[in-house]
Amino acid sequence: xxxxxxxxxxxxxxxxxxxxxxxxxxxxxxxxxxxxxxxxxxxxxxxxxxxxxxxxxxxxxxxxxxxxxxxxxxxxxxxxxxxxxxxxxxxxxxxxxxxxxxxxxxxxxxxxxxxxxxxxxxxxxxxxxxxxxxxxxxxxxxxxxxxxxxxxxxxxxxxxxxxxxxxxxxxxxxxxxxxxxxxxxxxxxxxxxxxxxxxxxxxxxxxxxxxxxxxxxxxxxxxxxxxxxxxxxxxxxxxxxxxxxxxxxxxxxxxxxxxxxxxxxxxxxxxxxxxxxxxxxxxxxxxxxxxxxxxxxxxxxxxxxx
Numbered sequence: 640x641x642x643x644x645x646x647x648x649x650x651x652x653x654x655x656x657x658x659x660x661x662x663x664x665x666x667x668x669x670x671x672x673x674x675x676x677x678x679x680x681x682x683x684x685x686x687x688x689x690x691x692x693x694x695x696x697x698x699x700x701x702x703x704x705x706x707x708x709x710x711x712x713x714x715x716x717x718x719x720x721x722x723x724x725x726x727x728x729x730x731x732x733x734x735x736x737x738x739x740x741x742x743x744x745x746x747x748x749x750x751x752x753x754x755x756x757x758x759x760x761x762x763x764x765x766x767x768x769x770x771x772x773x774x775x776x777x778x779x780x781x782x783x784x785x786x787x788x789x790x791x792x793x794x795x796x797x798x799x800x801x802x803x804x805x806x807x808x809x810x811x812x813x814x815x816x817x818x819x820x821x822x823x824x825x826x827x828x829x830x831x832x833x834x835x836x837x838x839x840x841x842x843x844x845x846x847x848x849x850x851x852x853x854x855x856x857x858x859x860x861x862x863x864x865x866x867x868x869x870x871x872x873x874x875x876x877x878x879x880x881x882x883x884x885x886x887x888x889x890x891x892x893x894x895x896x897x898x899x900x901x902x903x904x905x906x907x908x909x910x911x912x913x914x915x916x917x918x919x920x921x922x923x924x925x926x927x928x929x930x931x932x933x934x935x936x937x938x939x940x941x942x943x944x945x
Contacts, residue, residue, distance in 0.1 A: 664903030667740060667761075671709060671897060672724030679706040679727060679736055688901065690739045697737035697777075697885045705729070706736040707890055714764045714897040715825045717852035719910040726897035728766075729890040737777065737887035740901075750779065750884035753787065753834040762829045762908035763888075764898040767792045769823060770891035774899075776832075778881035787883050788841060790828050792894075795821045799830070801841040801874045814874040819845050827852060829908060831859075834879070842873040856905035 667688030673680060679693035681702045695701045707729055713722035727734075740750045751759050763774050771793045775786030789800040797819040827849060831842040842859055846852050860873055888896050900908040 665900060665907040666903065667899070667901035669738070669899040670713070670722065670724035671726055673709045675709050675711045675725060677709050678734075679709065685724065686899075688741050690741050693736045693738045695736060697739045697887070705732065705734040707734040707888075707896070710895070714766055714895060715849055716764055716898060717827055717846070717849040717909065719854075720827075720852075720898070722764075722898055726764075726895055727888075727890070728895035729892055731892055733771075733889065733891045735887065735889045737885050739885045740883075750882050751776070751832065751834070752882050753832075753839055753879040754836065754882075756835045757833075758903070759832045759834075759901065760830065760903065760905060760908045761832075761886075761901040762827060762898070763790075763896060763900070764825065764827055765792070766825045766895040767795075767823060768893035769795060770893055771889065772891065772894040772896070773889040774828065774896065775887050776883045777885045777887055779884040786887065787879055787881050788830065788832060790830065790843060792822055795823055797822050797828075797845050799841060799843045799872075799874065801832075801839065802879065816872070816874050818843060818872045819847075822847055825849070827909070829905075831856070831905075838875070839879045840873060840875045844872055852909055854906075854910070 667686070669686040669689070671679075672685040673683060681692040681694050681700065683692050691697075693706050695704050695706060707727035709725050710728045711725055713724065714726050716722040751757065761776070765772050765774070771791070773789060773791035775789040777786045787802050789802070791798050791800075796817055798815055798817045800813050800815040802813045822845065824847060827846045829844045829846075833840045833842075844857065886899060886901075890896060902908045
């Protein structure tokens with residue numbers, strides 16, 4: 640009887656102290672769980688954090704042209720990043736598409752307000768064979784020529800760009816940096832956008848060896864005064880006066896895209912789940928373990944001889 644009680648208590652403590660894998664601060668996800676052989680559909684939804692499906696131009700709900708072809712299976716992902724669904728590729732010509740972020744209850748965009756103090760992480764898995772590939776975060780201003788944040792690969796050169804508010808309609812207000820050359824094959828691109836009143840900063844990392852994606856975010860490099868491009872992977876400019884409400888991509892022949900994620904921390908966009916409990920969870924687990932030990936001691940305390 641004593642042995643069975645001990646086993647029961649031991650199993651209870653083990654179950655209480657095993658870290659529970661919970662979704663980190665992942666707010667937007669697209670795994671491209673669509674019908675193989677079709678173009679991305681405006682009428683269907685995959686993942687979460689979106690408002691409607693994919694369009695060539697999300698502002699006008701334009702669904703003409705090609706929005707890529709859904710291919711079976713996911714692209715390669717780093718260890719710990721659970722891929723789902725299929726992916727989108729382009730074998731001939733080019734394709735482009737945009738999708739709106741979710742709409743809140745007051746019918747206002749629940750996107751990224753660059754006038755507010757915030758830090759947003761996002762990632763996307765891509766594949767390129769030497770042509771052009773790009774991914775961007777767009778503003779709600781209804782423009783189709785420039786995103787607010789852009790990542791692109793052209794001829795193996797990986798560049799990132801953060802657009803200023805004025806003049807928004809031209810590239811003159813953009814700060815661009817090349818962060819890698821000779822890129823081909825499958826890669827993971829991670830971005831970090833930090834916004835505040837009068838100063839916005841973009842950092843990004845590209846990994847062509849998916850086994851080397853770090854568990855923790857690499858240390859940020861110092862960024863000097865606005866409008867200065869510094870060595871490393873960041874650009875820092877004055878305030879971007881916009882609300883980012885959609886994402887978009889451009890695929891040329893031979894390129895592909897998969898696993899779009901937007902979240903509040905590094906882990907949410909590189910691993911999708913966090914196996915590390917919150918501090919309050921640790922307190923509960925330790926409390927449960929201590930209570931179990933007290934019960935064990937009381938249960939098996941020697942009976943005094945009379």
